[in-house]
Amino acid sequence: MRASRNNKWRLTIRSASRWLPAVARTTGIILLTVLILFAVFRATAPFLISSGLVRSGIEKALSEWTGYRAQIEGDPTLEFWPTPRVTLNQVTIREPAKNGKVLGHVDSLSADFSLLSAIRGHAHFHEFHFLRPTLYIRRDENGLIDWTNEGRLSKAIEQVDASSAKGVSIPKEQDAAIGTLTIEDGSVEMTDERSGNLYKMNGVNADISWPRLSQPMTAVILARFNDQDIKLNFDSTQPLLFFAGKSVDAKTSFSSPLISWAYTGTTSISDFSTLSGNLQLSVPNVPSFLAWSGQRLPAADALKNVSLNADVAAIQNGLRFDNLNFKVNDSAASGVMDLNYTPAGKPKISGTLAFDQMNLNPFLAAFSMRLAAETAINAILNGNPLQRLDLDLRLSSNKAGLGPFQFDNIGASLLVSGGKAKFDIGDSGFEGGSLTAHLEVAPGDFDGGGKLQISIRNADFGGLFTRLKLEGPLPLTTSGSLDLALSTTRPIWVATLSDVAGQMHFTSSAGSFRQFDISSFRSLATEKAFFRMSDIADATFDFDSINIDASFAKGSAEVQNAAIAGRNETITLNGVVPFRTNGLALSGAIEATSPSDADELPMLPFFLGGSWPNPVVSPVTTLLQKPIQQPEQ
Template sequence: MKTPKKPQGRKSRRVPSRWLHILARTATILLLCFLLIFVALRVAAPYVVSTRMVRTGIENALSEWTGYRAQISGHSELEFWPTPRITIHQIAIRNKQDGNRLLGTIDTLSAEFSIVDAILGHAKFHEFHLLRPSLSLHRDKSGLIDWTNQGLLSNAIGKAHLQNGSQVLEREFDASVGRITVEDGTFALLDITSGRVFHFESVSADIDWRRLSRKMDAVLIARSNGQDFKVNFSSAAPLLLFAGKNADMNLSISSALLTSSYRGTANILSLTGMDGHVSISIPDLPALSAWADRTLPGVATLKSFSLEGDVQAFDHGLRFDSAALKMNDASATGAMDISFRPDRQPRLGGTLAFDLMNLRPLLDAFTLRLGAGEAEGPSEGGLLQKLDIDLRLSAKQAQLDVFNLQEVAASVIVSRSEAKLEIGDARFEGGDLIAHLDVTHGDFDGGGKLQINIRNTDLAAVMDRLHPQGPIPLGRGSIDIDVQTSKAIWLARPEDLSGTVDLEVKNGTLPGIDVDAIRSEAAAKTRFFPLNTAASRAFAFDTLAIKATIKDGAAELDNAQIIGPSQTMSLSGLIPYASSGLALTGSLTATDSAKASEFPPLPFFIGGSWPKPVMSPAPANEASNKG
């Protein structure tokens, strides 16, 4: 009788289950051994790892990392659960090569370490936490900060190099860093070049830097001069950056005063390595200036400023492409460049196009640039004193105080030898406007010259915006202003100007001048009367032509004529506008000599103060004799 064969499939299923059982048992044994070793190390550590050994190890580690001398004067504490950690108090770091100068102190420092390495006598530390550190560092003329000196970090910075677009560091110079946190620190930086000291308080930081050769991420929060700032920094090649070489970097700064960001290639020692995208926003420029202790006189109208665009370095300069600029509510796009040549001052140039532009901040900035560092000018010129400007501007609409201009083309040029502000073309109240401000070459506090040419503009619209008092001609007219001053333009007042003003108006009216009422007062033999009593109607004219010479706060009218359909008014004399005075002689005559009998010559005198002068319909010498 034959024994039946067992199915092959059942045998093949038992083999894997037996191996799985063996594998599970092996893994369990290994895990238990690991746990036993882990627990044994934790239990034995307090007996085999001494506080003195670890304390000396971290003191040496600090010295090796910084390249300076670290001294611990406070007590130390060791913890072994859940992870081995040492906490030390009262650490001082000194520069032995600089007269044992104190670089900084740390109230409390704690760090994790490896028990095995500690048992073997060479503890390695990571995951540092610094409580109330205080650092006082120097920034030399080359821009380097003395925060490391021939230590592990300094050696790594010196040995890192770029290879195939990445940071490369040989293994012998690489080291584990881990996470570094800072709590309630203070930091002072002395800039050797300028002599200024920058103070930062309430410093908190969170730095994630696993190894020197790896990427570094950092977040820093600090307070300076009463303002809080937050800085985010990230770089895949931090050692190259610290060495003053070009490397990728992401940086952002945020506060109530300033928000800025940059991503791209950068160099912390110079601007020559920049190639990326930059964004700067200043919501309150006067507040930022006050915080920085840098007053900006004359720029009260410039409240906010922002700039965003692609920036790229070129030989001796930077170029901003696709730039978006905003000053107050005025936005512009275009391209700008700033150059730094050894034999010249820095120069800002470019072309910007505005949809809506406010010219007042531009004029204020122009005035401030001229006044920076000059005699009787702002005492603190700052960067403006060292900056040349060459900008081309255009705007669909522009505002200058109460006035509106359209299709504006302007330019600003400021250098050591010249300063010019031009409005080459603009539409102004239905007419055309051209303006040119030329500041005296050399010392800008020596005065300047202003030329304004207005053609065929609506004077009624202009006066509606100015709301002047007294008789003002209305109609379409042209104005030519050519004045100069020997005083600095940021100090010049109207009475400091000299030059000429020409006004010509066609087919207009002169409100407040009723020539028929004036003749009626003369017929009644009224010797003096307020001019506003003869103001019931306006004097309609065909042509008004006034030419005035400006000097010492007064305008001298050589021969002003207002030619109406039937009568002509002629004026000459002085208008001391600085004191709102008037001293004019004039006459009313027939426009057509054939009607001289109907409109006989009527001399008169106008005196008193504007806008309520007094008129005497008699010859000036007679009026003065009887007055």
């Protein structure tokens, strides 16, 4: 059985050995013939193809694509290995009119072409390489790019229509092949008629893959803008619809040292209200970014960095940022934010944001935002951003800070509308008590001044004074309440303490004054004409209550009826406290709290002057005596 199988294998090998050499010889002859024909074809191609044909062909192609007149200086250079390729120098695209405006210029343009088509008298080009091109484009008031002047690209853009969720439909004669476009060391100048700005980019290097007009496109662009390197990535299955200003699905990312963002979803080059996708944005250095972008916001120093991630969706007359997560400096927040337009066409931002911790400085700084007249954005906003932008924000935070002051479980709102700007803290924990506040900027181009109202209840002011490391005789332990109302008629962003007027009322429960020995005060008052507060700083003064009323005007506080009531003695003060010099000019008196103790503790008038925290005390030598009552008859 085994011998029979071996005989069959021998017969098969013998049969194959008869026809294999014939097949090998035939295949070799065919391959050799093809190689000879290819070599002959390539060798004779330079004699068969006219350089003038290639030059006129590429001039015609450029003119047909752009709709403008292509002008080429110098003779083309032809290469046939490894692929047929033509190189032209000094290519200029002009408007059709004689001596028309230059729309683009290329130092050197190279393109592959079909050898067979060229021999037949036709030139078809692909795989373009542009060396040092300069492009001048215009963005009209509708946000659309004036791409071409009735050229093939312009007609394709005009006639394109969506055929499916991922494709486009254009007339067959318009669906031209493009291939790969490479740009080296180019520059772009765009005139934006909507804003009146001129944008320039240089050092442009790009790789664009676009097989046909109806097919997807991917692009990677490197450039330098305002002395910063930038990178732009664009990927879309419907690029022609995108250039037509329609809504398409796309992936776009932009990165630079000062700002980066990435967007995936539906987008449009002319109408951002159709956006629907995910946006990620990061600005690591806000002041540097504003300087780079040509803007100047004086209050922006409070902003260090900003980042956000949100789902963006179109709503009526605007956009909604849902599932919003962002960071401002070291504060993180989440919530919902809307960007829409009022019936008058004014942009409005509204929403609800919840912070884990919040710095109130940037929000209050918004009331002093004033744009420099020479900045580019000023031409767009034409004035204060609070006048050109409406805000309606609800803010909450577990922790909040305003300079050295700390707040707990704060609920606040920021409202800018109808020529007024308001910031309200509706409820907040403050130093163990509660706080409400209202800040308002008056109308009149926000130049009419503003007012501030603060109400604090049952707060630990003694602990606050200790934590702030304030010097001098101040309450050490006390729980108090404060009502403060201030106003100014000057613009908020230029107002100083000298421009502020208002009223203050402060009350407190029992506590103690540090660095104030009332017994030593009385003793020194009988011995010396002058002494310093530091001379009586060896003990504390216990009190039952404090009541202070004061008014503010012209850089000073006028103290009215300030009373610090102790168990046995009460201190009263009246006078002026200038802010700018830390000075004091107060008249006061120490007297018995109970009239029945007046004989034992007679009234001691004094004058308190000098600089805080160590002013000079000058006792009044003539003590005020009560009239001696006559005995009853």
